[in-house]
Amino acid sequence: METATLKKTSKKDYRQLIVEGFVAHVLEHGKEPASIFKFAKDLKIKEEEVYNYFTSFESVKSAIWVALFEETQRQLEEQEVYKEYSVREKFLAFLYTWIEELKKNRSYLLCLYQDKSSTFKSLPKDTRDFKEKFSDFASELVMEGKETQEIASRPFISEKYDEALWMQVGFVFRYWMDDRSPRFEKTDAAIEKSVNLAFDLMGKSALDSFLDFAKFLYQPK
Amino acid sequence: MSKQVKEQGSIPVSKVQRAAKFISTGAKVGGNYVKHYAKKMVNPSLNREELHQNNATDIYNSLSELKGSALKVAQMMSMDKNLLPRAYQDKFTMAQYSAPPLSYPLVVKTFQKHFQKTPEQLFDTFTRSAVNAASIGQVHQATAKGKTFAVKIQYPGIADSVSSDLRLVRPFALRLLNMNEKELDHYMSEVEERLLEETDYNLEIARSREISEACAHIPNIRFPKYYDALSSERIITMDWIAGKHIKEWMETNPSQALRNQVGQALWDFYHHQVHNLKQVHADPHPGNFIIQEDGTLGIIDFGCVKVIPEDFYQGYFALIKRELVMNPAELDQIFYELEFISDKDTEEEKIYFKGVFAEMISLLGQPFHVDRFDFADDSYFEKIFMLGDRISNDKMFRSSRQARGSKHGLYINRTYFGLYNLLNQLKAEVDTTKPDWLK
Numbered sequence: 214m215e216t217a218t219l220k221k222t223s224k225k226d227y228r229q230l231i232v233e234g235f236v237a238h239v240l241e242h243g244k245e246p247a248s249i250f251k252f253a254k255d256l257k258i259k260e261e262e263v264y265n266y267f268t269s270f271e272s273v274k275s276a277i278w279v280a281l282f283e284e285t286q287r288q289l290e291e292q293e294v295y296k297e298y299s300v301r302e303k304f305l306a307f308l309y310t311w312i313e314e315l316k317k318n319r320s321y322l323l324c325l326y327q328d329k330s331s332t333f334k335s336l337p338k339d340t341r342d343f344k345e346k347f348s349d350f351a352s353e354l355v356m357e358g359k360e361t362q363e364i365a366s367r368p369f370i371s372e373k374y375d376e377a378l379w380m381q382v383g384f385v386f387r388y389w390m391d392d393r394s395p396r397f398e399k400t401d402a403a404i405e406k407s408v409n410l411a412f413d414l415m416g417k418s419a420l421d422s423f424l425d426f427a428k429f430l431y432q433p434k
Numbered sequence: 435m436s437k438q439v440k441e442q443g444s445i446p447v448s449k450v451q452r453a454a455k456f457i458s459t460g461a462k463v464g465g466n467y468v469k470h471y472a473k474k475m476v477n478p479s480l481n482r483e484e485l486h487q488n489n490a491t492d493i494y495n496s497l498s499e500l501k502g503s504a505l506k507v508a509q510m511m512s513m514d515k516n517l518l519p520r521a522y523q524d525k526f527t528m529a530q531y532s533a534p535p536l537s538y539p540l541v542v543k544t545f546q547k548h549f550q551k552t553p554e555q556l557f558d559t560f561t562r563s564a565v566n567a568a569s570i571g572q573v574h575q576a577t578a579k580g581k582t583f584a585v586k587i588q589y590p591g592i593a594d595s596v597s598s599d600l601r602l603v604r605p606f607a608l609r610l611l612n613m614n615e616k617e618l619d620h621y622m623s624e625v626e627e628r629l630l631e632e633t634d635y636n637l638e639i640a641r642s643r644e645i646s647e648a649c650a651h652i653p654n655i656r657f658p659k660y661y662d663a664l665s666s667e668r669i670i671t672m673d674w675i676a677g678k679h680i681k682e683w684m685e686t687n688p689s690q691a692l693r694n695q696v697g698q699a700l701w702d703f704y705h706h707q708v709h710n711l712k713q714v715h716a717d718p719h720p721g722n723f724i725i726q727e728d729g730t731l732g733i734i735d736f737g738c739v740k741v742i743p744e745d746f747y748q749g750y751f752a753l754i755k756r757e758l759v760m761n762p763a764e765l766d767q768i769f770y771e772l773e774f775i776s777d778k779d780t781e782e783e784k785i786y787f788k789g790v791f792a793e794m795i796s797l798l799g800q801p802f803h804v805d806r807f808d809f810a811d812d813s814y815f816e817k818i819f820m821l822g823d824r825i826s827n828d829k830m831f832r833s834s835r836q837a838r839g840s841k842h843g844l845y846i847n848r849t850y851f852g853l854y855n856l857l858n859q860l861k862a863e864v865d866t867t868k869p870d871w872l873k
Contacts (some may be wrong), residue, residue, distance in 0.1 A: 294562075296540070306539035313546070318455065394594055396547060402591035405540055 215349065228266045230256060232280075235273045239324050244272050271338060274325070278343035281318070283313045284351070300358035304378065307350075308404045309384055316390065316397065346377060350374035356413070359429045365417040374415060381411055494655040536572055536589060547595045547667040556664065557583070559566055566721070569635060570737075575674060582674035584658070587597070587636075590668070595632040600626055604749055626840040628716070632737040635670050641713075642672075642736040648711055654699040656732045675732035680859050690863075692729045692733055697809065697862025698733045708846075709869040712747060716740040716845040717853030720859070740845040745771070749845060754799035765792070773840045786830050797817065797821060798850070801866045811860035 235257045238246050246252035249270070251261040267273045286311050289295050295306060315322060326332045327337075355374045357363030364374065384407060389400045439532035545553050548684045554559040557576040564572035571588040600622055604615075631637060639660050646657035656675065664671035678686070688696075700723070707714040715722075717738040752764075765789070769775050774791050775784050795819060801807040857864065 286677055292542070292552065294538070294542075294552075297562075302539050305537050306542070309539050309543040313543070394591060396590075398590035399594065401540060401543065402589070404589075405537060409537075 221294040227258065227262055228246070230258070231266055232273060232276060233262055235270065236277070236318075236321050239321055245325075272338040275342045277318075277321075278340050279346060281311070281314050281342050282346055285314050286328075288314075300354050300361065300363045301408065303357075303406065304354060305408050308382070308408065309401070311382075312385065312389055312400060312404070314398070323390065339400050345378060347382065348375050354378070362417070363412065364415045365421055368423070371415075377411065377415075381407060448799065451498055472500055483675065500772075504756055531848050535567065536587065538562050538655070540585055540590070541574065544668055549664075557585075560585075572616060576671075582676075583661070583664070583671050584674045584783070585664075586670040586672075588633065588635060588668040593630065596629045596633065597626060600629070611813050621841055622842055624844055628738055628740070628845065631739070635665065635667050639670060640667055641739050641819045644738060645707065645711065645713070645715065649703055649706055650703045652699065653697055654730045655703055656726065656730050658732070660732060668831060672734070675724045675726065675734065677726040677732055680720050680725065680856060683725045684861075688729070690861075693860050693862045694864065695729050696731050697860045700853065700856060700860075700862075701732075701864045701866065703733065705867050708742065708747075708849075712744070713739055713741040714846070714849055716849045718849055718856055723856065726833075731823065738845075740842070740849070741844060742846065746842045746846075750840075750843065751869075751872060753795050754802045754868075771840075772843065783830070794821060801854070802868055802872070805865060806863060807866045808863040810856035810863065812858070815854075815858055 234252070235246070237251065238255070246255070250260050252270075253263050267276070285307065289303075289306060292306070298306060326336055345347055352375045355364055355371070355378075359366050359371070364371070383405055385400065388403045389397060389434065392400045394400075457498075481824070512735070542552050549556060553574075553576065554699045557578045560576045561574045565575045571586050574585045574587065576585050576808070578585045584609040604622065642657070642660055649655060658673035658675055661671045675684075704714065704718075714734055715733070715738070717735060722733065722735040724734065726732055749768045751767055753772075762837060767790065769788060775787050779787065800814065801809070
């Protein structure tokens with residue numbers, strides 16, 4: 214695993230060792246280890262030691278998703294210009310950086326999530342923690358967007374905007390998994406276009422004026 | 435490219451959106467026809483001008499939103515003043531200017547992909563938004579170490595979408611140009627080839643250098659320098675050329691002498707390319723020319739270069755020789771070679787089209803028939819438009835579903851229409867030089 218946060222291995226850092234060992238196993242064998250027992254044996258550590266950090270492979274995978282997300286955020290914070298971005302640009306920058314992070318681990322992700330039928334069940338489980346963290350990030354973006362008027366507040370719907378952004382993350386991920394274009398340029402185009410569409414829909418539009426007008430007509434004179 | 439057949443669940447969203455865009459345009463254009471005939475029932479004197487106007491607006495709107503190669507086709511059409519009714523042209527010419535920009539995060543991402551660095555790390559300053567829209571990308575201004583650069587960035591995935599975009603444009607082109615499909619494909623393949631070349635920025639840099647060096651001796655012309663270390667397949671970094679585009683420059687009321695100087699530089703530039711280099715900057719739209727304070731002409735954007743095949747060159751330019759119009763046998767021969775007429779035509783058609791083309795050529799060749807030509811003469815352009823309108827409204831011409839003219843002529847015509855147009859905008863009088871064999 215090349216991700217910078219996961220790289221800082223000290224001898225004693227078992228958590229790190231386990232995550233890397235897991236990724237290496239998936240990359241080499243194309244599937245998860247058969248059992249924690251076997252996995253611990255291969256790593257030459259005690260099985261109990263593994264349980265101090267992770268109680269299942271699911272939680273290891275979940276930790277990897279979270280690490281990818283946190284690394285993305287760290288990189289975004291590093292960019293001076295990020296703070297000056299509008300909400301739309303922030304979300305675009307997030308997706309572009311995130312996809313770059315995923316790219317470093319593409320083989321690992323393909324091994325685990327290429328098969329659509331099994332992914333259907335495992336992906337939501339593996340990404341539960343990631344989703345939670347992302348939702349915090351997304352709600353912050355939505356709040357900021359409402360302040361700057363980039364996002365229109367609408368009753369009921371606007372509370373679900375962070376959900377919508379999460380779905381978009383899912384869309385981009387699936388698109389990227391299938392992308393065969395050189396340098397994944399199609400994914401870049403897909404991000405650009407889908408985010409623009411999403412923010413155009415969330416922004417104030419003709420629909421709001423229409424609803425407002427309809428409400429007005431409905432009122433008794 | 436390594437594009438594979440994708441599963442049903444993952445149709446490229448961009449393509450779906452693109453198709454949807456065209457469908458909605460189609461619906462609108464259809465609506466315009468309905469409106470037109472409805473109005474016409476009430477008011478029989480109504481002409482088609484308004485209908486064309488409405489169609490042009492709708493088609494233009496959708497093309498400019500699509501960006502990329504569709505926009506390029508709009509540009510092509512806007513150049514071909516002879517083929518399209520006036521209303522289409524005015525709208526299409528607008529396509530040369532602005533189109534929705536690329537987001538800054540994507541610009542950053544493109545830089546990171548190619549240089550592993552952000553624009554801020556490479557340059558001292560870098561504009562957040564584009565200063566100019568190019569047809570398949572956009573231009574940012576940057577500075578580093580006291581120098582100013584123009585940085586052109588290509589839209590991701592454009593190269594892949596060229597062919598599918600062209601397929602989407604086809605039904606409109608069929609409708610507008612009144613050609614049958616086979617004939618249209620004859621031209622479309624040429625357009626596709628040029629467009630694909632245009633997405634290759636490495637090729638563009640190589641050609642820019644080659645032509646700039648070959649034209650370096652021409653007075654009053656300047657080319658930007660290109661920087662390899664800051665360029666890649668999707669990014670071109672070159673010198674920023676400060677100055678004004680022709681339209682703005684004309685607003686500063688330059689003197690006739692200065693206008694002639696710029697016009698002459700332009701003419702010499704094309705003369706040298708066409709007759710000596712046999713390859714030509716085939717994109718003479720106003721955005722590619724910048725006039726500097728001192729009246730030198732900056733030339734940018736060698737994305738579209740047409741190499742002129744020798745036999746086409748001989749035939750095409752032999753036509754502008756003045757006496758030739760008088761020599762029917764030789765003329766027939768050239769008309770056949772340039773595919774203006776073919777054996778598929780009836781005798782009647784042959785006679786008609788020979789007449790039409792002879793008239794067109796003698797008119798378009800006029801600047802070549804004299805030593806010095808005043809392009810400020812609007813009546814000359816009026817004559818060209820009138821001829822174009824008259825021909826395209828002629829029953830005989832409209833009913834012929836044959837494509838006429840060699841496909842090489844597509845870009846050469848476009849180049850000359852563009853050149854005449856620019857010179858007209860400049861109101862310049864230039865020495866219309868020609869190679870010795872044409873004198």
